[in-house]
Amino acid sequence: MAFDFPLRDLYAGEIADPVGDLFLALNTPGLVSFAGGMPDAALFDAEPLRAAFDHVLAHDGRRALQYGTSEGDPGLRAVAAARVSRHVPTTVDQIQITSGSQEAIYLTALVLLNPGDVILVEEPTYLAAVQAFALVGARMVGVPTDDGGVLPDALAAAIAEHRPRAVYLVPSYQNPTGRTMPPERRRAVAEVLLRTGVALVEDDPYGELGFDGPTPAPIAALDGMAERTLLLNSLSKVMAPGVRLGWVRGQGRVLKALTVAKGAVTMQSPALNQLAVAHYLTHHDLDAHIDAVRVRYRERRDAMAAGLRDVLPSGAEVTRPEGGMFCWVRLGGGIDTRALLATAVRHGVAFAPGWSFFANDPDLSTMRLSFVTNPPETIAEGLRRLAAALAEQAVAYPVGVA
Amino acid sequence: MAFDFPLRDLYAGEIADPVGDLFLALNTPGLVSFAGGMPDAALFDAEPLRAAFDHVLAHDGRRALQYGTSEGDPGLRAVAAARVSRHVPTTVDQIQITSGSQEAIYLTALVLLNPGDVILVEEPTYLAAVQAFALVGARMVGVPTDDGGVLPDALAAAIAEHRPRAVYLVPSYQNPTGRTMPPERRRAVAEVLLRTGVALVEDDPYGELGFDGPTPAPIAALDGMAERTLLLNSLSKVMAPGVRLGWVRGQGRVLKALTVAKGAVTMQSPALNQLAVAHYLTHHDLDAHIDAVRVRYRERRDAMAAGLRDVLPSGAEVTRPEGGMFCWVRLGGGIDTRALLATAVRHGVAFAPGWSFFANDPDLSTMRLSFVTNPPETIAEGLRRLAAALAEQAVAYPVGVA
Numbered sequence: 001m002a003f004d005f006p007l008r009d010l011y012a013g014e015i016a017d018p019v020g021d022l023f024l025a026l027n028t029p030g031l032v033s034f035a036g037g038m039p040d041a042a043l044f045d046a047e048p049l050r051a052a053f054d055h056v057l058a059h060d061g062r063r064a065l066q067y068g069t070s071e072g073d074p075g076l077r078a079v080a081a082a083r084v085s086r087h088v089p090t091t092v093d094q095i096q097i098t099s100g101s102q103e104a105i106y107l108t109a110l111v112l113l114n115p116g117d118v119i120l121v122e123e124p125t126y127l128a129a130v131q132a133f134a135l136v137g138a139r140m141v142g143v144p145t146d147d148g149g150v151l152p153d154a155l156a157a158a159i160a161e162h163r164p165r166a167v168y169l170v171p172s173y174q175n176p177t178g179r180t181m182p183p184e185r186r187r188a189v190a191e192v193l194l195r196t197g198v199a200l201v202e203d204d205p206y207g208e209l210g211f212d213g214p215t216p217a218p219i220a221a222l223d224g225m226a227e228r229t230l231l232l233n234s235l236s237k238v239m240a241p242g243v244r245l246g247w248v249r250g251q252g253r254v255l256k257a258l259t260v261a262k263g264a265v266t267m268q269s270p271a272l273n274q275l276a277v278a279h280y281l282t283h284h285d286l287d288a289h290i291d292a293v294r295v296r297y298r299e300r301r302d303a304m305a306a307g308l309r310d311v312l313p314s315g316a317e318v319t320r321p322e323g324g325m326f327c328w329v330r331l332g333g334g335i336d337t338r339a340l341l342a343t344a345v346r347h348g349v350a351f352a353p354g355w356s357f358f359a360n361d362p363d364l365s366t367m368r369l370s371f372v373t374n375p376p377e378t379i380a381e382g383l384r385r386l387a388a389a390l391a392e393q394a395v396a397y398p399v400g401v402a
Numbered sequence: 403m404a405f406d407f408p409l410r411d412l413y414a415g416e417i418a419d420p421v422g423d424l425f426l427a428l429n430t431p432g433l434v435s436f437a438g439g440m441p442d443a444a445l446f447d448a449e450p451l452r453a454a455f456d457h458v459l460a461h462d463g464r465r466a467l468q469y470g471t472s473e474g475d476p477g478l479r480a481v482a483a484a485r486v487s488r489h490v491p492t493t494v495d496q497i498q499i500t501s502g503s504q505e506a507i508y509l510t511a512l513v514l515l516n517p518g519d520v521i522l523v524e525e526p527t528y529l530a531a532v533q534a535f536a537l538v539g540a541r542m543v544g545v546p547t548d549d550g551g552v553l554p555d556a557l558a559a560a561i562a563e564h565r566p567r568a569v570y571l572v573p574s575y576q577n578p579t580g581r582t583m584p585p586e587r588r589r590a591v592a593e594v595l596l597r598t599g600v601a602l603v604e605d606d607p608y609g610e611l612g613f614d615g616p617t618p619a620p621i622a623a624l625d626g627m628a629e630r631t632l633l634l635n636s637l638s639k640v641m642a643p644g645v646r647l648g649w650v651r652g653q654g655r656v657l658k659a660l661t662v663a664k665g666a667v668t669m670q671s672p673a674l675n676q677l678a679v680a681h682y683l684t685h686h687d688l689d690a691h692i693d694a695v696r697v698r699y700r701e702r703r704d705a706m707a708a709g710l711r712d713v714l715p716s717g718a719e720v721t722r723p724e725g726g727m728f729c730w731v732r733l734g735g736g737i738d739t740r741a742l743l744a745t746a747v748r749h750g751v752a753f754a755p756g757w758s759f760f761a762n763d764p765d766l767s768t769m770r771l772s773f774v775t776n777p778p779e780t781i782a783e784g785l786r787r788l789a790a791a792l793a794e795q796a797v798a799y800p801v802g803v804a
Contacts, residue, residue: 019662256419
């Protein structure tokens with residue numbers, strides 16, 4: 001009889017892998033994937049990044065290949081502090097380097113939350129944050145949202161009812177909905193947090209990817225909010241995910257706790273990657289690169305928004321994001337997008353089913369589609385395949401489509 | 403009044419940072435550090451590693467800079483499986499890539515242990531494992547050891563008393579003691595685990611660094627043990643820590659749980675690092691490199707062992723490791739090595755005080771000294787400084803020293 005390896009209670013049933021499912025396309029040649037939040041690799045600033053790694057290994061190889069410190073390389077922390085300071089005055093010692101914003105979310109949960117503690121999240125929210133909060137044994141409570149993000153009155157009510165330790169928000173071009181919280185909503189949310197004394201975890205990986213005008217400043221930039229916010233940034237969406245680097249802006253004891261926890265979780269992020277990226281950010285104009293990427297992503301947003309209107313059944317709702325990477329669709333009509341995904345993959349297209357983006361009561365008819373991974377013609381092909389999958393699932397179609 | 407950021411109960415008091423303290427030397431020019439388990443950067447196989455990163459960024463840059471999968475790059479998993487198969491037959495799908503063995507230890511704790519569950523450890527044990535187990539809320543129980551490692555009868559008694567979920571062992575050139583468990587002791591330990599049905603977490607970052615003959619095979623290689631063991635390896639000690647790569651050998655549901663947990667903690671290890679290291683391991687002879695490093699480390703072990711005999715007060719005990727990186731000293735006589743460290747740093751030398759290597763009752767008079775970071779002449783200088791520090795702490799000296 002095979003040994004029954006002991007697992008914690010969390011894994012008593014079937015072990016779901018919603019994060020892994022997003023990367024399905026990596027193992028499936030020919031699939032058009034709208035599933036992962038994967039930047040288009042063709043747009044990476046590859047040659048300068050190659051030069052940066054080579055420069056560091058040639059001139060600073062011993063340091064690059066050695067252990068570093070858990071808080072991160074001082075050079076990269078300085079560059080990060082300068083970037084964050086565009087919105088929130090930040091010193092080098094207020095930056096903790098992380099392995100992408102995923103580790104930032106996880107470490108944040110790990111240092112804030114005892115098992116059973118409540119964290120409030122948007123409904124829907126980022127699925128890998130849901131996974132991270134579940135792993136530390138937290139209790140997630142979803143707060144209702146509209147097109148402007150979380151509703152301040154609902155937030156205040158949830159705080160009164162659940163006494164949360166913190167609120168986790170993605171205010172700009174949210175994952176999964178693509179929605180952005182306008183400035184006045186940000187002020188209203190900050191007012192609630194200031195009044196109730198609840199801490200904020202502000203996840204901002206997409207803020208630099210606005211298509212239709214300037215992105216509102218982070219909530220952390222509002223009066224009184226810096227000291228009660230952990231502000232999370234990532235280089236994955238604006239530079240390259242494959243280096244796995246991001247950072248947290250915080251201060252005081254909570255930042256010290258993050259550093260100590262980081263030491264026990266991954267010891268430190270790779271010195272090589274940190275030195276090379278610091279070199280790249282010092283000698284190249286990432287902003288100009290982002291400007292160029294943004295133009296391409298806007299075309300793709302337009303292509304997907306226009307295409308979805310033709311493909312979706314009447315009654316379906318879709319967000320029209322002003323930045324970021326995602327459209328969010330609600331099909332309604334009792335459709336389960338998990339079943340639809342299986343059909344879609346047979347037709348050669350993938351998306352992220354919506355169920356795993358909900359803290360509490362999932363709307364099974366929802367799905368997230370990334371528009372950044374593929375050029376417009378591939379988006380069009382993927383949507384044709386999606387239409388075929390929807391037809392096979394016997395979804396009612398508007399006249400003139402399928 | 404400053405905002406009091408909420409932290410989990412673990413951080414209610416002063417936030418100690420024993421892992422961070424090991425890397426003190428990185429910020430202190432001129433310090434001779436025996437503190438961290440830092441390989442000598444002068445011995446890194448730097449030029450071939452540089453070539454491997456450049457090759458991958460030049461020929462496979464889009465994949466290297468993109469997201470990968472949480473289980474790891476198939477090429478690196480294949481190389482890892484081949485290396486592990488030298489001892490334990492292993493297929494590619496039995497390998498989970500991690501960001502060094504620190505993440506492997508942490509993820510292992512995360513998937514095995516509910517808060518309050520017991521894990522047995524050697525007394526003393528690896529300090530960053532203690533940190534990891536504490537972070538998941540586990541209860542650690544230390545099992546007595548002798549020069550051959552954990553005592554089988556004591557292990558059986560602890561299992562009967564504490565009903566642990568797993569046992570964490572570092573059988574080869576243990577951190578912090580440098581001790582190695584002989585083959586017959588490994589068989590006796592396996593017999594206890596097979597009889598009691600307790601799972602094993604076998605941490606083996608040093609097994610390839612034997613100086614005085616072949617290293618005994620891992621416990622996982624013994625009859626019946628593979629399926630009930632998670633076997634952890636790291637490239638940090640034999641190649642370079644700065645790439646942050648290691649792996650876990652496991653199978654079945656526990657491996658699936660590790661992959662899913664990894665997705666929520668760091669999403670995945672950097673694709674770039676994985677592809678480059680897989681390229682390096684495929685095209686270069688790591689074993690030959692390790693052979694060369696081992697010769698140098700043996701000289702250093704000899705230098706430190708000889709030097710310590712002259713420096714330590716009579717009554718002090720010191721291990722004589724047959725491999726790995728560390729000597730372990732017990733000064734005795736009521737000395738607190740935390741106070742001694744402060745004195746030592748003023749004299750320009752650092753070590754790791756022993757208190758943080760104990761799960762339960764620390765012996766405050768212990769300390770760990772790494773002999774691999776520095777060449778013999780620097781070791782000699784560091785030991786002179788340590789002697790001065792000991793003299794200042796008014797330790798009784800043998801005639802002829804100080």
